[in-house]
Amino acid sequence: MTTLVWFRQDLRLQDNPALTAALTAGHIIPVYIQAPDNKTPPEGGASRWWRHHSLNALQNSLNARGSRLIIRSGEPLAQLQNLIQETGATAIVWNRRMEPAARAHDASIKTALKACGIEVHSFNGNYLHEPWTIFNKQNKPFQVFTPYWKAVIAAGLNLPPQPAPDTLPPVDAALTSLPLNALRLVPAIPWDAGFTEWQPGEDGAWARFEAFLPLIDAYADARNWLDGSGVSKLGAHLHFGEISPRQIIQSLLDTRGSVLEPRGIEHFVRELGWREFGAYLAFHFPHTVDAPLDERFNTFAWRDVHTEAMTDLRAWQRGQTGIPVVDAAMRCLWQTGWMHNRARMIVASLLTKNLAIDWREGAAWFMDTLVDADEPSNTAGWQWTAGTGADAAPYFRIFNPILQAEKFDAEGAFIRRWIPELARLPTKALFAPWAADSATLGQAGVILGQTYPHPIVDLKASRERALARFSQIKTFTPTHLPAEAMP
Numbered sequence: 001m002t003t004l005v006w007f008r009q010d011l012r013l014q015d016n017p018a019l020t021a022a023l024t025a026g027h028i029i030p031v032y033i034q035a036p037d038n039k040t041p042p043e044g045g046a047s048r049w050w051r052h053h054s055l056n057a058l059q060n061s062l063n064a065r066g067s068r069l070i071i072r073s074g075e076p077l078a079q080l081q082n083l084i085q086e087t088g089a090t091a092i093v094w095n096r097r098m099e100p101a102a103r104a105h106d107a108s109i110k111t112a113l114k115a116c117g118i119e120v121h122s123f124n125g126n127y128l129h130e131p132w133t134i135f136n137k138q139n140k141p142f143q144v145f146t147p148y149w150k151a152v153i154a155a156g157l158n159l160p161p162q163p164a165p166d167t168l169p170p171v172d173a174a175l176t177s178l179p180l181n182a183l184r185l186v187p188a189i190p191w192d193a194g195f196t197e198w199q200p201g202e203d204g205a206w207a208r209f210e211a212f213l214p215l216i217d218a219y220a221d222a223r224n225w226l227d228g229s230g231v232s233k234l235g236a237h238l239h240f241g242e243i244s245p246r247q248i249i250q251s252l253l254d255t256r257g258s259v260l261e262p263r264g265i266e267h268f269v270r271e272l273g274w275r276e277f278g279a280y281l282a283f284h285f286p287h288t289v290d291a292p293l294d295e296r297f298n299t300f301a302w303r304d305v306h307t308e309a310m311t312d313l314r315a316w317q318r319g320q321t322g323i324p325v326v327d328a329a330m331r332c333l334w335q336t337g338w339m340h341n342r343a344r345m346i347v348a349s350l351l352t353k354n355l356a357i358d359w360r361e362g363a364a365w366f367m368d369t370l371v372d373a374d375e376p377s378n379t380a381g382w383q384w385t386a387g388t389g390a391d392a393a394p395y396f397r398i399f400n401p402i403l404q405a406e407k408f409d410a411e412g413a414f415i416r417r418w419i420p421e422l423a424r425l426p427t428k429a430l431f432a433p434w435a436a437d438s439a440t441l442g443q444a445g446v447i448l449g450q451t452y453p454h455p456i457v458d459l460k461a462s463r464e465r466a467l468a469r470f471s472q473i474k475t476f477t478p479t480h481l482p483a484e485a486m487p
């Protein structure tokens with residue numbers, strides 16, 4: 001029997017249940033299809049860059065084992081049907097995705113192919129426990145992380161991954177494939193010049209994980225440092241399925257014996273749980289990728305980004321708000337495709353609370369610029385910070401970017417790296433240069449309004465306005481949704 005193995009968000013050979021199942025059944029043909037609408041799921045510029053390099057790595061791994069990746073472009077159902085005709089394949093397998101649009105799309109493809117007599121099987125490649133397997137005692141979906149995570153732990157974290165095949169059957173040389181470059185995934189302008197630290201692909205994922213292991217015991221505290229030196233930076237590798245959470249946990253179990261202690265390991269594994277929780281919410285509340293989970297926000301009066309708030313949104317996107325820690329984080333995102341979790345919360349809080357701009361504007365910018373853009377995690381992060389989501393930050397929690405920077409970038413190295421025009425300021429003036437005296441600014445060569453912007457918003461006054469605006473709709477945290485610290 002010949003089976004098409006349709007690769008999507010599972011760009012690896014190890015622990016790939018769809019691939020393993022297909023190999024057990026017989027001959028396989030690895031396939032990748034670039035959908036023309038770029039909607040299922042939508043992928044931004046940074047993700048497309050990653051995908052290009054990750055597909056390249058996958059091609060190399062398949063070639064090394066005697067197979068090859070057949071690349072096509074077009075509507076996936078039509079392309080799969082073409083491949084069935086060309087190869088005589090009688091079955092198709094894939095690993096499931098969790099983005100609501102992608103799930104709906106996959107379901108319709110499955111129905112259409114089954115109606116033509118094709119065997120279709122899908123597998124859990126990318127999560128510990130898929131959303132439809134975990135419920136609370138009332139058999140309802142959890143909306144709070146801690147009990148959800150306890151239920152996941154109870155369901156078991158020891159889920160042995162499957163090894164990669166040593167060899168693969170050859171693919172008929174007559175079967176045509178597009179060259180990877182034909183998909184035009186890399187940006188036309190050299191925007192990716194700063195993406196130097198990334199190594200997309202399975203080998204890159206393992207190199208990243210192994211480099212992080214010596215840091216894991218310090219993770220619980222070091223994860224807060226804004227320069228990112230205490231975290232794993234595995235997000236994109238996980239999103240593209242170059243490494244699975246099962247593999248990470250198994251590796252930790254093998255080397256350290258437990259993933260529930262000590263503190264650093266437990267905390268890191270709990271963060272993988274937040275990734276699962278994002279997917280869980282996207283599955284059970286699919287409308288929330290584009291609408292607030294808390295319905296009281298349906299009619300919330302965000303400022304209009306097509307008119308009066310447009311300049312503020314642009315300044316935020318370009319790292320020109322005049323608030324150093326925010327600008328450093330936004331410039332780091334633009335140049336490297338990555339931003340630290342706490343920095344994501346700081347910039348999201350400024351956008352949604354101080355600037356009163358709809359979280360969906362920020363989420364869309366992140367989806368376009370993050371290499372680890374992941375619709376479920378991104379939605380959960382934005383809705384949490386805006387106070388519109390499950391388990392959300394209460395409306396009165398508004399991050400103070402000055403205090404956050406003083407605490408988590410105490411020496412100012414992160415700000416100096418990304419805002420060279422402020423680099424010569426003494427640390428005590430770095431976090432709020434508008435409050436520094438003119439002699440201090442002058443000695444550092446800073447002219448506010450010329451070399452670096454005045455702040456676009458008064459932090460104190462906008463905080464008061466946000467409190468008034470948010471309290472109007474009585475966004476007190478409902479008792480059934482207790483607030484928790486964001487991971």
Ligand SMILES: Cc1cc2nc3c(=O)[nH]c(=O)nc-3n(C[C@H](O)[C@H](O)[C@H](O)COP(=O)(O)OP(=O)(O)OC[C@H]3O[C@@H](n4cnc5c(N)ncnc54)[C@H](O)[C@@H]3O)c2cc1C
Nearest residue numbers: 231232233234235271272274275341344373374377378381
């Ligand atoms: C506004 C906002 C937007 C976000 N957008 C995304 C996004 O598009 N894609 C994304 O993967 N994460 C997103 N996050 C979550 C988190 O910021 C990133 O997962 C994390 O910063 C990635 O860096 P890391 O790999 O070094 O994380 P580490 O701290 O090393 O954590 C390891 C892994 O755990 C998972 N993880 C950690 N924290 C979270 C979290 N809070 N929510 C979900 N998963 C988590 C990620 O897969 C991460 O790679 C967002 C958070 C916020 C506040």
